[in-house]
Structures are given as structure tokens and as C-alpha cells.
Amino acid sequence: MKQAAIISIGTEIMRGKIDDTNSTFISRWLKDCGIKLKYRINVEDAIPDILKAIDYTKECDLFIFTGGLGPTDDDITRDALAKYLNKKLIFNDSSWHMIKEFFIKRDIPIAESNKRQAYLPEGGEHIPNENGTAPGVYYYDKKKAYFLIPGPPRENQPMLLNLVTPKLKQIDFIKGEIYTKIFRLYNVGESTIADLFVNFSDEIELGYYFTMGGWVEVHLSQYIENQSDIAKIEPFIKKAEEIFIKNDIFYTEDKNLSLLVLEKLQKSNLKIGFAESITGGSLAAEIVKNAGASNVFEGSIVSYSNKVKEEVLGVSKENLTKFGAVSEEVVKDMAFGLKKIIDADICISISGIAGPTGGSKNKPIGLVYIGFLIKDEFFAIKETFFGDRSRIITRCINYILVELLRRLK
Secondary structure, rough: OOEEEEEEOHHHHHHOOOOOOHHHHHHHHHHOOOEEEEEEEEEEEOOOHHHHHHHOOOOOOEEEEOOOOOOOOOOOOHHHHHHHHOOOEEHHHHHHEEEHHHHHHHOOOHHHHHHHHHEEOOOHHHHHEOOOOEEEEEEEEEEEEEEEOOHHHHHHHHHHHHHHHHHHHHHHOOOOOEEEEEEEOOOOOOHHHHHHHOOOOOEEEEEEEEEEOOOEEEEEEEEEHHHHHHHHOHHHHHHHHHHHHHOOEEEEOOOHHHHHHHHHHHHHHOOOEEEOOOOOOOHHHHOOOOOOOOEEEEEEEEEOHHHHHHHOOOOOOOOOOHHHOOOOHHHHHHHHHHHHHHHEEEEEEEEOOOOOOOOOOOOOOOOEEEEEEOOEEEEEEEEEEOOOOOHHHHHHHHHHHHHHHHHOO
């Protein structure tokens, strides 16, 4: 498998003025190309720094440089590569013509400094830029490929996808792809997964990552040259599933939780509805964003205030006074009150404290009570989530969806 280095050039990146989103996009693109990313490096607009970065990553087969192709004096990526290759910078008349055409079509005056963009290392070739003035640069030597692409994403992304990818195929750098099987694991930590997979296999790439949604993803990846190679990964997938089952770890495929719930509800011919407080309608929104939601979703009542809880859902004033809105007694009243209104097979109620204020010693920020009324059986779950307001609400929603997946057949 070929190995690549991404070298992002720009003093503004190094000083935190802009984020290096290019490297993230390129990393994913390389994965799709079946090329292993070995290095991601950021350097300032300085030739010595760029040369050090190239030398540090010299074991790689492919080098992607972003930024530093503009018309100003600090746009020196071309100069740095030419110096590294010990080549002269040559003015390219056809490239200059394309640059001028770009300005003429837009009725924009062209500056003399734009001529800098028409230079490239001797023996290289320009890559047309349909979305800007800076052409890319391609140089191939001694089985190593160098690509210089402009910094703006609206320019470099089409260039990579439409022009660089075919170049890589021409020089036989792209032969297959990275195939990845992803599992989502719930109510388990990264450290537990690390212990369970410590002696898994050296024949497949294993990764595990905690997500903002509150679950851990396990990635099994392997380079394949054709679709028939996927069969070679199946034994590792089966082995991973055996580990999950043996250790009573609930897992799903890498698919939107609300869609998985919707599919199970459809399969069981069940209707669902919500009585929401802390989530403010977000739980309903998760369901209805999926096509086919109308087949299973009856509706949601956002009872954010105690007044709505009492007057619409029929929550006992005594329970509100005695136990508070965030309590098992209140979510029970909410669930049964919702049942009387919409008569769904599954009625879910939720109340909690999202913060950043409103918490106390007995009822801290993140405390949530969830009521589940499935047919005629009710049970409540008490949980405490951590994070800011948005994260707590997201964790609430995902927790409910996972609990439904556990219980629906």
C-alpha cells in the first residue's frame, strides 16, 4: 500500500487564525483511494520549514501540499518544492494564458504579481483550476508523486476529486480501497474495549473511538483490491461480534439510531409518541427526519412548563409539589397522560435538568428521568449525563433510542 504525507502550509494555520479543514478532507479522500496516510504536518510560510517537512516525510510515496500558491511574496510552496528537487522554476505560457482568461471572463483587472502563479518546477506540469487563479502543480520523479494544490477548499476539493485522482490511477497509485466495518457500542468505555481487543489480530487494522453521541465506535479496516476481498474480512467481523455477545455489550451497525428504531417499530407494527420536557421536541425531530416516520409516529407533546404538564398531560399537582418536575412520579404521570391523548403502543416521557443553571445537591445538572410505557407496562430509568446543555440533551435522546432498540424485537 502506498503511503502519503499531507503538508499544510500557512502561517495563519500555525497561529490559529484558521482551521486546517483541508487535511481532514484529504485524509478521508486518501482513505477512499486506498492510500495510507502516514503524516499530517502544518508549517509556516517559510522555505526552510517546508524543506524540513519534506525531508521528515521522505519515506512516503505521495506528497500533498496545500496552500502557498497565491501571487504574493509569502506564497512560496512552488519555490520550496523546486529547491528540494533541485530544479529551476520555469514560466509556463499556457498557464499564464489560463490565468488571464480567468480574470477576463470576470471583468477583473489582473495584477503583474499573478504571473508568479504561472511558474512551476522544471519537468512538472500544471493542474488546471476552474475555481480560482492558482493552478495546482504535479511532479513525478523516482516513483514519488508531488501535488501542490491551492488552499481554498472550493478550489482544492474539485481538483483532488476530478484531476488528481485520475493522475494517481495513471501512475498506478490507486489499485483498491480501504474497506471498513464499523460497530457502535453502547454503555461501555474505550478502556474496556482496549482490554477486550488486546490480542485480537495483527492481520487487520483495529481502531476504537468515543463519539460525541455517547457511544464507542469499533473500526475494522483492511485494504482490498476488489469486492471479493471483503470475504477475507468476514472472520474478523464474526470474531468481534462474538466478543461483544460474550461480554454482554449491546451494539448496532453504523446506522442512524432513530432510523434503526423506526425500522423495528415498522417491523413490529407499533406506534410511538413522546411527552418531552428537557428535550423540547428534539426527540420527535430525530424520528421525523426519517422517511416513513408517519407509519409509526403518533406525535409529541412538549410540556416544558409545569402548567402544560398539569393542564395538558394531567400530571398531579401534588406530585409536582412533593417530588418536583424531575422525578419518577412526574414522568409516570406524563406517560400515562400521553397515553390517554394519543393511545400509542409506546409512550415515552422525559424530564431533566440540562443546565447550566437549575441544579442542586440532590438534583444535579444532567439528572434525567425517563418513563417508558410499553403497552400497559411502565418502568422508569434515572440517569445522569455530563457535558454542556447541548451534549446532555443529545445524550438523553440517544439513550432513549438505544433503550428502545434493546427492548424491541
